[in-house]
Amino acid sequence: MNRELLDAHLAQLPLYLYDYLSPEELEFTGRVRWICENECPMYGKTWACPPGVGSVDSCKKTCLGYENCLLIATITEVDDISNVEETLETRPEHENVTNVVRDLMREQGVEPYVLSTEACQLCDRCAYLDGQPCRFPEKMHPCVESHGINIIPALESRGLDFQYGENVVTWVSLLFY
Numbered sequence: 195m196n197r198e199l200l201d202a203h204l205a206q207l208p209l210y211l212y213d214y215l216s217p218e219e220l221e222f223t224g225r226v227r228w229i230c231e232n233e234c235p236m237y238g239k240t241w242a243c244p245p246g247v248g249s250v251d252s253c254k255k256t257c258l259g260y261e262n263c264l265l266i267a268t269i270t271e272v273d274d275i276s277n278v279e280e281t282l283e284t285r286p287e288h289e290n291v292t293n294v295v296r297d298l299m300r301e302q303g304v305e306p307y308v309l310s311t312e313a314c315q316l317c318d319r320c321a322y323l324d325g326q327p328c329r330f331p332e333k334m335h336p337c338v339e340s341h342g343i344n345i346i347p348a349l350e351s352r353g354l355d356f357q358y359g360e361n362v363v364t365w366v367s368l369l370f371y
């Protein structure tokens with residue numbers, strides 16, 4: 195992939211941060227999966243979430259099967275970060291940017307494996323609930339946490355605190371290639 199060309203495009207996007215890392219640098223942990231299982235209402239509801247995405251070990255194996263990873267982050271200020279509705283409203287913008295970056299990589303002939311922020315909402319009713327395969331695997335992005343990834347160390351080592359500011363929402367995507 196022509197990284198210089200990609201960098202030139204990335205510089206035009208509303209990204210707070212982007213950086214390249216080795217997938218080996220990421221922390222995979224069952225603790226994150228435990229939170230999915232015990233605290234997320236989307237657990238078991240879509241192919242983009244556990245257990246549909248597979249075990250943490252198999253997710254890790256998939257991610258480590260790639261040589262490189264591009265991390266992108268956006269931040270958005272909201273009036274009240276404890277207002278879940280308001281916070282979630284900022285997510286589609288990040289997803290749009292993620293799709294733009296994915297398409298930039300595709301234009302270079304690279305098909306990235308994308309993790310983003312979604313418990314996928316592409317279909318009104320996820321095929322997972324009916325035991326059917328995903329309808330749009332080329333569009334669907336499991337969320338970073340679904341793979342047991344604790345993204346905080348990778349962000350902190352790049353000077354970005356996950357809780358960047360009192361009412362600032364941070365969204366992160368990983369594009370493995």
Ligand code: SF4
Nearest residue numbers: 314317320321328329
């Ligand atoms: S694209 Fe549709 S079937 Fe696939 S994970 Fe998303 S909601 Fe489910």
